[in-house]
Amino acid sequence: MYLNVHSWYSLRYGTMPVDKLIEEACARGITRMVLTDINNSTGVMEFIRKCRKTGALSPIGGMEFRHDKKLLYIGIAQNKEGMKELNEFLTEHNLQKKDLPARPPQFNHAFVVYPFSQVNTELRQNEFLGIRSTQLHHLYKKDISLIKDKLVVLQPVFISGRIEYRLHEYLRGIDLNTVLTKVDDDDKCLETDQFLAPGELEAKFSEYPFIIGNTHKLLDQCHMDYPEGRVRLNRKTFTGNRETDRIQLEKLAQEGLLYRYGPDNKEAQKRLEHELQVINDLSFCSYFLITHDIIRYSMSKGYYHVGRGSGANSLVAYCLRITDVDPISLDLYFERFLNEQRTSAPDFDLDFSWDERDDIQEYIFKKYGSTHTALLGTITTFRDRSVIREIGKVMGLPKAEIDSFTDRTKELENRDNATYKKIMTIHGIMSDMPNQRSIHAGGILISEEPITYYTALDLPPKGLPVVQWDMYEAEEVGYDKYDILSQRGIGHIKQAVRLIEENQQQKIDIHQVRGFMNDRRLNERLKTGDTTGCFYIESPAMRQLLSKLRCDNYPVLVAASSIVRPGVASSGMMTTYIRFHHHPEEVRYLHPVMEEQLKETYGVMVYQEDVMKVCIHFAGMDGSDADTLRRGMSGKYRSRLEFDRLTDRFFEGARRLGRPEETIREVWRQVSSFAGYSFNKAHSASFAVESYQSLYLKTYYPIEFMVAVLNNYGGFYTRWLYVHELHNAGAKVHLPCVNHSDSAVNVKGTDCWLGFIGIQGLENKLIQLIPKERDQHGTYLSLENFVKRTAISLEQAIILIRLGALRFTGKNKKQLLWEVHTLLGNKVKPVNAAELFQIDKKQYQLPELTVSPLEDAYHELELLGYPLSLSMFGMLKTSFRGNVMARQMNKHVGAIVRMVGLYVCEKTVYTKNNKKMWFGTFLDARGDFFDTVHFPDSTPSYPFRGAGCYLVEGKIVEDFGYPGLEVRRFAKLEIKSNPVMD
Template sequence: MYLNVHSQYSLRYGTLSIPALVEEAVACGVTQMVLTDINNSTGIMEFMRECDEKGIKPIAGLEFRKNKRLLYFGIARNKEGMKELNDFLTEHNLEQKPLPDLAPGFQNAYVVYPYGHPEPLNENEYLGIRHEQLNSLFNKDITSIKDKLLTLQPVFIGDNIEYRLHEYLRGIDLNVVLTEVSPEDKCKKTDRFLPPGQLEAKFARYAFILDNTRNLMNRCVMDYPKGRVNLNRRTFTGNKKNDRELLEKLALSGMEYRYGKTNKEALKKVKHELKVIYELDFCAYFLITWDIIRYSGSQGYYHVGRGSGANSIVAYCLKITDVDPIELDLYFERFLNAQRTSPPDFDIDYSWDEREDVQDYIFKRYGSQHTALLGTMSTFKDRSIIREIGKVMGLPKAEIDGFTDQTRAAVNQNNDTFRKIVAIHERMANMPNQRSIHAGGVLITEEPITYYTALDLPPKGMATVQWDMYEAEKIGFDKYDILSQRGIGHIKMAVQLVEENQQRKIDIHQVKTFMQDPLVNANLKKGNTKGCFYIESPAMMQLNRKLQCDNYRVLVAASSIIRPGVASSGMMGEYIKNHHNPGQVKYLHPVMEEQLKETYGVMVYQEDVIKICIHFAGMDGTDADILRRGMSGKYRSKKEFDRLVERFHEGAIKLGRAEHIVKEVWRQVSSFAGYSFSKAHSASFAVESYQSLYLKTYFPREFMVAVLNNYGGFYDRALYVQELQRSGGIVHLPCVNNSDSLVNIGGVDVHLGFVGIHGLNETFIELIPTERKLNGPYQSLEDFVKRTSIGLEQAITLIRVGALRFTGKSKKELLWAIHLLLGNKSKPSNNAELFQVEAKNYALPVLVNTQLENAYHELELLGFPISMTLFDLLQTDYRGEIGANDLINHVGQTVKIVGEYVCEKTVHTKNNQRMWFGNFLDAEGNTFDTVHFPNNTPQYPFRGKGCYLILGKVVAEFGFASLEVQKFAKLPILPNPVIS
């Protein structure tokens, strides 16, 4: 009898999760019900699964509201009816038009209006009447609507406590205090499941209404497939046989390209993988991914295929990835096997400015009805809940801030208001709050996707499903991850700039050549990697220097052991120690030496877990991967997991391994697997790192310009500008006659772009270079003002940053001139003049700018100085006793050094005390690192950008020197000479 049931997915309205909703229904003797969440179908598929499991007949529906007012709700007769409801909501979401007051004529769905809706009603339309409205039927002729009346008992809450939670949710949604939530803004206290028989009793005098309701529900059958089925696009060519033949042809052709004609090992692996791909019906998935790569390549886009997909030699042959699985001994089962519980996917990275075009191609190629972006569901989180509840309570900001302050935890526990907030918090924590968009997931379906969800239109402007990747997996959809990252933008633009600036073409895919290049590997070893993807952070540079990393394989390992879990477990230190002393490594068992010799007996990758399970315990690749996933918390069946653990031990003993050795190997495997990292993923990162480093090594100026124009990487722009200068680039301030919107390069001359000028209007960022290219260089200040129609404030910004220095006049002279030209006057017209009128020249005293004044202008308008360095701005000439490169010669000594702040990282010790790691440049531009232990940090804190005098003890680990800070103070700079 429940036609209008709501879950938590009626965001900031309903309080019941889908499982709780179904449990409550079971407890109240409900045998069938309709889920009708407000303006979304997020929970429908989950609802059907839960109901099937609990023996309740699920019926799908949607409630339509406009401006908080209930218009009507729809009930699907079948799968087609749910599609009609989803299509209707989707149309209004995507076209951003309001819902109509009257529902359309659905063919396979019923429409229920609240009682009081004017007659007449269409054949599929009904009136829902609440039991408290039954009195209005007394002595009324209801002949015309007798067959149209249905019981209306909405469900939004579970009990009285949840009603209070509902009120808080409504206050949060409406952004008002609790007392301002009106009765119209919330549900009734009785909007819940009633005890068995009670609803029927309330309608007993109008039994025909119960019959109408029962008959309507009986006619509804949700004819969806049970369990997880493959709902993705099933073929690429339209025929599975043709798909198989095309995939085999492409794989064998690609194998010849990658390995030559006679590589028997490659052929064997390709044929094995193709067999598994056929059997698991993944041909279309591979071919669609290949098609996406084919399109992007035709547009000149560069991509990186990474993740577990790089374990596949077929993916390598199709150019989806650039990682050679044979070279790195990668296991295909890590990517795809018959027992995998969640679908595999390829992670394809593009430049940040190219991804949308690739997504647009997918939508057009595979059809808007069959393509959508994946959604996400953000939930209420700890501190945000406290803040939201506090606002609804009407508490002042200072009091709310006190409740979120961890240092006041003990005091807050004795506060009645805080305890009340905590009680609400416990109910609200992790409830869905709002729908959003996944980072890059795309779905391509066989059936129209609206059979399973309505679609939203987030700011990105592409249709998006109303559930997340976890729900997609359970329903039967495999996503394609089309991602973006700045590193690819760096590479792409650098290659273009080299061709334009040096007339040299680079094949950036010749990665194996880069890996053998001695200069590239020398820079890797020295940590000269700023700007290079994944290897530019201080931690990664430090690790590579400790490892003396000078080859691809070690870099792949470094990309994995840098991760927090591996590093904190002590395995990073063990790997570095063994790397430098490989002859002293003691292996637990010959199999450990045979399988882990490359990583000196240390498990570094997820694939290492699989190797040991296979070769030490005799497991097959499929079971080994399932066991690995189980140890990572990704396998839900404990019974199956325990069976595989038992198989590991039994298999090892059967192979003659000593029991105490088996126990120790298992201890190492189980302790590592939980935070292990895919080797294929690391290898993909390392490939891109080599591409970046090759460009930095041989074309450092073009590379750093590309880094700046793609909005940098790990560091501030100032550091990349310094790297440009160190590489021989002559960096010029922005200039209206030489600069573009972005940084440009000609020979060794680099002009900063207008984009980096703080306060410059976007209109002029584009207009100034466009006008110059159309009509030639600007001739004078007056000519510039006339042609751009620039206002006084924007002109002053350009003068102060030095962008009008082509005039030969000082900034002060130009400021006088611009005030005379534009002060209290309208802007000069940029219309063509019949006669060129020469501007009047006024006699002015000699007005000059100092370097110090210029540096302060640059600090304000660019964020860093060009005219002087930060060291030049110091009040002292002292630069320390030694430089960064000399630290290694003073290990154990206490030294003084002056360093320019680059960045800092806060970590917590085992005692939950904070400590810091710092990164600095000395006066020569060389990098050094500092460690700030808890006993020193409160007394000597970081104070932002600038130069610091540092007193510390030089320590070294594996040949890498750093400073343990004892005293630490920011140095004062010369005062700012104010320009009036």
């Protein structure tokens, strides 16, 4: 009887999760109903799957089609083919950005139900009119013979009671970006749009039994004939034949084994054969071959890639060059990626340069077909402080009051505020509800069947079709994703290698990483934390960790890449690992099993594999359950009931093996506190490989490397710091010049010319035009020649003159400003060819005009964001540079000192008492880093006041040999006045 049921996937409209819908229906004895969310089929597969588990409710898939606020019609699938028809209908209009029509096309396997208001519509055989019980009076004493067989019961379901109706109103207010009082009746559902008590709906239609009969007849014709149980839906073969796939994968793997290990490596050969057998048995040959095909294409185009994730545990992946991580040397076990007990879908994470990923994605779509390929979606939820802000806006609260409610430091003050209490009550109900559909960071699905059997597709701004559910649902439905990701670090490496070849005529094989790992110079740099610009190891936290560990080799770097993760420090495991790394004789293992399994990491669970080892060997769990438990702790498993069951199994298994109760609880504390933040070892190893590649380039080709970092949008820090590093590398850094600069930074020998990108206010068309015109028609000869050839406006010319980009003329800025105002008094037309006669413009005698370095620095600060002619220290009013420099801090541990630092970055954290504290990073006048800690009780409520130099007074402390400054007093220093303003 319920043909129009909505879950919370009717975004910002419906209120009930699928589980609750089913629970409410079963409680009322409902045995069949149709899920028809608004303009999406996100929840249909979940609905079918969960209804089948109850055994009491027959699920039917469908969709409600709306345009703006208007209900057009409801589509109800008769079967799997009908669901495909509905999905394809919506997909066509989404992808082509067309409005939904007033009438859909003829469906062969789906019914259409129009609202009763469209009673004049001439109905096809598969079309019906849905009538609400409140509309039955329209039938009174009317001739309904023409529509009698077409009338069905329409009882929409959006909510489950009065509280959810109020929640629905808030959702509508958020969706419409308006206050509650302005949410019209047409904008929301009726308070009666919910499941009725058993028998109540039939009673409302008791005088029209034929309508009830029509409804039952329609439902009787619907059967969702999707296969039961998890069926893998990925493309089943690469070559078109499974046996051919097996042969081809084995051939490629054996060729790769020879490339990676040379001939006669029996250990590698034995493992390779084992992996190939498991891959074939589990029907994963096509998955490996498709991934290899993606890599083959990228390498044919000269692209760089990094293979990460659990796939790096596979020797076959290493031999196919999907990854550059050697699983044998790192003792990575294949079972972490793929084993006979694993039910979850494994995947490869493939990183490409940010400017090459789009081409990779387009290749995949062309190769495997648009009907079988789609990007993976994601569903953002209402959560955190942003929800409070949204609710406050709907309530019509002033901004200042909303801001006070979102300030964590004011929670105690707000606790007794009635409005705040109301907001937090709504927040608690709304929290984790779906809010918007979006795109997964890089997941792609390649399907055997047309993907529209299982979902409709959206078309976000990226321009490629996206499924309407997330990675968790994809896994439940039966899809293994391919992660095609992008990152700046690969762009740094790729361009640096190219620049080295162009600037120094040297070719670099950046993939010979084994040699890099044994390079003394690289490891010395690693040990000191001198890693600015290097992928994953340049942040303050990582730089400090490398120094504390005195990390000078690849295995320790792999561990560091894992323990630097958020949450590890708060658990105490990072400190424990560092201490035991320096003093392994102090390790006291909780249990002999812990020593046996975790000796490499001093008893600390550094990797996800370590968590699994403990679950298997300490608590007697099997590999599948251990992996599921680990995934549950990291937020990648959605069944709370299943997770709780596995938690109980951990304790029961450990007790059954006779482990002491106190030890069990401490082991569990360590497992649960770390598992949610750790990487798998292969993931960390992949990051460490790329870190070594960056480190090699920074050490031996620092100028080209830093230019590549700048041209690929930097890394962790802001742009000026990388310009500073370019100076430190021995480059002569020049301000932009119209006769030398390109759009991006260029390098010739040791001369580096900043590009036009990054100049505040300079139009993009000029950024491209200036170097293009110069390359085509020769260097600019004068200001007048430049103006004529570019047709630049007065405003844009002034920007370039103030930055010194026309200094080639030999005239200073003030002289050029006089001249450009004279030139551009009238509109100047561009000259696209050399002039036949060049007539010199009349020259005027100007008074002496001078420009000071301080004035130049102010121009650069305004237009670049940092000064180049004069350092920020040179702009200070004071000559004091601190009584201790960064390199001297270790000699003054415990002393109260005053230091002057140039602000680099900060990090805000909250204490257990919800008070703010900060970590700061600065450069001293010599260009060396030092780090500060700002505790809540000794620091102003917000100590940082933007870029500039600060005077910092505090106590020097030391942690594993790494010095820091505990701040007591803190003030931003004044700079000299702009001469122009005096």
